[in-house]
Amino acid sequence: MIQTMPFSPDHPRPAMHRFLLAGFLLLFAAEQGVAQHAGIFINKEEAAEIRGALGKYALLDNAVALAEETMEAAFSKPIEVPQPGEAGGYEHERHKQNYREMRYAGLLYSITGEEKYAAFARDMLEEYAVLYPTLGPHPLARNQKPGKIFHQTLNEEVWLVHVSIAYDCIYEWLSEEERARFEARIFRPMAEWFSVRNKEEFNRIHNHGTWAVAAVGMIAYVMGDQSLVEKALHGTELDGAGGFLAQLDLLFSPDGYYMEGPYYIRYALMPFFYFAEAVHRMQPEVGIYDYRDRILGKAHYSAVQTAFPNGVFPPINDASRTMDVAAPEVILANALTYGQYGADESLLGVARIQNRAILNGAGLKIAHDYAALDAPPDMNWPSIEFTDGHDGEQGGLGILRMGTGQDESMLLMKYGVHGGGHGHFDKLHFIFFDQGREAIKDYGFGRWINVEPKYGGRYLPENESWAMQTIAHNTVAVDGSTQNLGDEDAAEATSGQRHFFEAEGAQAKAMSARADTHYEGVAMQRTMLLVRDERLSYPVVIDLFRLASDASRQYDYPIHYSGQPIAYNLDFQTRAGMLHPLGEDSGYQHIWETARAATDETIRFTWLDGHRYYSIVSAGAPGTEAFLGRTGANDPNFNLRSEPVLIVRRQASDHLFASVIEPHGYFNEARERSAQARPRIKEVRVVGHDDRGSVVEIEGEGGLFWRVMANNGPPSKTTEHTVSFDGKTYAWTGNFKIEFIDTSAGAPDE
């Protein structure tokens, strides 16, 4: 382990003349702005403006304060550049902290002109210049491409992205010898390691490739190596098969939706926007922010517009359940999007959750505009559908929203591409967000991220055996198996399909999608509605999940809820003496079966979650079984969280699961208040369903009666539909219709 004391007035550097000169420059800088090289992230004018704005704008001040606190902590200890260590271990974390400190040191030097910051970054680079040439490929890479400082190149590329900014900020302050030493001993060999030795990853259309080209491109700009920049932009062969522009072409749908999902776009936003900002500043002729019809702006919007009302990203695919728009990557992208694509007040709503800007001109701008508002805005997004696939033809992601701010209800359905190695087998899966929480939820990934004793913080075996499986999601599992039989290549070769998405109505919004190629011989269509009826306290979900098959199948309809069962009309048999897993594979082996019931009737099941009750009321069908389960079976290392699930099971060929999910009432344990613990919706009846349409009737207290009609044929807003079931005819125009009826004075029809 190498340690040196950071530069400070108490520990003058050997080269005293340099120190005195620097002091002179410092005085000069305070007047004129600090000398600075290329300016891949911040230039002298911006630095001077930020200096003049200190103390005025909270978001900017918070950013400066975080940088200064980080550096105060760094100055309080010796610089430490340890030998490489294992993933998630002390040395690994030290090297990560080092790049953060160097970036902050560079930025603070630019802004304040205080030489101690520049000296800190220089001194740390000197340590790396000693260490790096001694290193070979990291021995603990396991499945990953090895870095040298880190176990995988990915971390090392992240290191270089940040350090490029630091190096850029202090470039002119360094001596020529220092620059030559750092470039020869660190930056050039590192760029070569990424772009030559790991050429495949560098050219790969994947977020790892984005980090690689960003790292190489940014350091190339600072070093003034335009030929290396070109490789970063166009791939090592300069043929456009790889490189930054190809990634912008292929990693996003035309709407900007990122095929791996919000958690990954969150991560990818950083290299995309850091490198884009560098390209914009160094080669404005590329027009990077306009590229592919302003795809970078769309990418940022597609990320933040998927967020729950509390700012947390929906944890679809392999994803943390707590990642949110306050992540540093989103802070970066939000400020740059605001600066480049126009002052959208909704982005200030994002900034409210972030409570911090970035340290350049765009950060100053958003901080200034935010401070000028009378009241901080909510982050209110419209209902929106994103197409998926680089061509926009591979299904999509639908989000229906009602209400505003923290009172918003949000219903999300996933019907796009598989999403690569991080994809889950979960087409037609939904999440329902209500009361500021995921009321019906996604498990997220099977991973305790960066928790070293949990397999080094990496993905756990249970990620594949549970989290990726169909039954771990809120979508029907057929014959106890997983979509595409759990085969990633098969899942990648197909996708869900959009059917219709209509979110204009104030009282009812609907989305519908299909997945016909995920279970052999089974066509699946799900139509979900978010419905507001003044007779109910909150918007409710109507769910019509239709399956069609030639043969009789086992259809399992799961609801992954949170909280405590409260009331139900099921005669549950619990297992007093023992518990067994619900199955042997496809994720079922991880579910303890805690109760089982049989019924032919409408199912009503109420649970309590936080301050609100939730009921699912589901149309009856002969021979229905219902299970309560809890994750944790066959989990020898306690890697899974213990969470409950309700599963409704039916044997059928053609079948429609028709359900209403109703939030209701209020509970406050501390104040000992409870109200309306039972749902207002009492009955859901399937009138009929076929390839043309589905008709469902819903009844509730006080004469509430809804007739729901949904189009199952080709989507159209204008087609008139007529279907007959049991001799009765139902007619409507367009993709769906709900008749809101009050039967308190008589029957619904006469």
Place this chain on the structure above:
Amino acid sequence: MIQTMPFSPDHPRPAMHRFLLAGFLLLFAAEQGVAQHAGIFINKEEAAEIRGALGKYALLDNAVALAEETMEAAFSKPIEVPQPGEAGGYEHERHKQNYREMRYAGLLYSITGEEKYAAFARDMLEEYAVLYPTLGPHPLARNQKPGKIFHQTLNEEVWLVHVSIAYDCIYEWLSEEERARFEARIFRPMAEWFSVRNKEEFNRIHNHGTWAVAAVGMIAYVMGDQSLVEKALHGTELDGAGGFLAQLDLLFSPDGYYMEGPYYIRYALMPFFYFAEAVHRMQPEVGIYDYRDRILGKAHYSAVQTAFPNGVFPPINDASRTMDVAAPEVILANALTYGQYGADESLLGVARIQNRAILNGAGLKIAHDYAALDAPPDMNWPSIEFTDGHDGEQGGLGILRMGTGQDESMLLMKYGVHGGGHGHFDKLHFIFFDQGREAIKDYGFGRWINVEPKYGGRYLPENESWAMQTIAHNTVAVDGSTQNLGDEDAAEATSGQRHFFEAEGAQAKAMSARADTHYEGVAMQRTMLLVRDERLSYPVVIDLFRLASDASRQYDYPIHYSGQPIAYNLDFQTRAGMLHPLGEDSGYQHIWETARAATDETIRFTWLDGHRYYSIVSAGAPGTEAFLGRTGANDPNFNLRSEPVLIVRRQASDHLFASVIEPHGYFNEARERSAQARPRIKEVRVVGHDDRGSVVEIEGEGGLFWRVMANNGPPSKTTEHTVSFDGKTYAWTGNFKIEFIDTSAGAPDE
């Protein structure tokens, strides 16, 4: 159901001359203060002062705003006085809301002089005057004493306490006929129902008795019936065997500790303080606030001083896990205590969490003083021991605290009386609060309070079969059974015993207690220390649980943690194919055994809870078994929460469980940070223990070495102790000593 429209200017009352007179009085009131009767809670001068202070003090304004919002909602709907209904049902909640509204109406009439408030209370009382005489005993009382409006007298007494204040506030505004009607048709028969028909409960030394005497005493003051007041103060026989003063004598220990625990004193504070305040105002010669050496003030302090740093009351005995000092009862008691017993800044710390005062002179005072502070204070309490039993000789409750504000660590041990029908068989049980949460916790009660589908919101069978049992707590269960074999009378007949409590040290605080009469033939002593060592990030717990028996027993040492197992040195065998309950009775039947291990070595078990890791490191002993379990077995109605437990099991006669519980590291999933997921403490060794003392050695990383010596004999701060184990002698003075040693340069002894 009876409904009338509330009085408003748009709906003039038939007696118009009265309306005009009231308008005249209103003008007068604005100048002079509103006419008012006795003033059992607020008088004219206080009302005028509050009127003058509106808009100045946040705590007071919040109280007024809550009252006004409640009344605005009340005015927006017809007055509704329904026929009685079932517990927790709509009618039950309506009658509760009615008394709240009447009290607020009375207080707002006093403060604002606006006649609409007085009219509202009057109109509602008119409805009750019609309904109440028609009612007999409530048919759904089940085990409780029936009320008439409510299923039990308790709720009806609460109703009368609140309505007495309302009646007092509008007394002079009412006509003589109205007063006569209300007293004849409601108040006198109700007081008789409580004090004659339910004489036993009225005279009972129990919080139900307190509500009864408060209700009767308060309405008696307003009606001017001094003989009824005397019964409320001294019991129906006026012999002091029952009544308010006897309750003050017997329900509290000399320290003010309430034998049922904090959750129940919280509930009882309201009748105690409402009635005391009425006595104080109407019969100052009683000197009620000075009674029994100012026991009322001590009672309030004993309640709030047990609270966790976040204001939540420890859920010992039958208790909610979320009840806190912001409960209305504590808001009342806090303001009156502040007013009566002196301006203690710590009470302003309580007020910070409450964020609201009460509507009388004491409320004005605390709101004024709070607003005068530069910064709102934390609620910082000292470490403290409360004696238990009315004589203070029946054990106690010990609380050790380190740190301040939300960063405080708190260790609580329970070693007092059983606590009546709400008592748990949990002597020597502990709770460890850290990181703003109960890290090692109490299950609380088995009850979904006021949740109608959950057995009417009442106590569930699982309260007795699980929550009360010894194994449901963090204390040793012997031979798989519960203390006193679960016999309440046997438990009531004994108590824990204090041993020593020393909280002066900054680096180590200790408490020690015994329970020798809870398992036949087994003497139990627990010594717990809260220890701060600068080499560790947070205070740690040292736990020495010593058991002595003539015969070999099974000792189960449980830790009820929260969160996810992370790392351990145990070779856990999990149950892949099935789960079984851990036992058949005494609470064990509710625990699924999820894993089992055998070891002779030191046990290390780490879990993750929130943003922090926790490890228990426990001295090894031959033939140890360790179990992981989860509640939920034999729970046919899903009444239990699913929570994990670690149990260390040993067969022995004399045995010392010696453990360290270390909080460490940091985890933030959203920011993907993890640090120090493994404990610094590595070894705990029992050097020896006997009736005179215990010696334990603890080792950790970086040369950390602690030698812990504890006195097991008669407590003394000055006695010199010398014990010898394995030929080595250990000497110390007083009840305990920790030697903090750094062995990084060599062995601990030379």
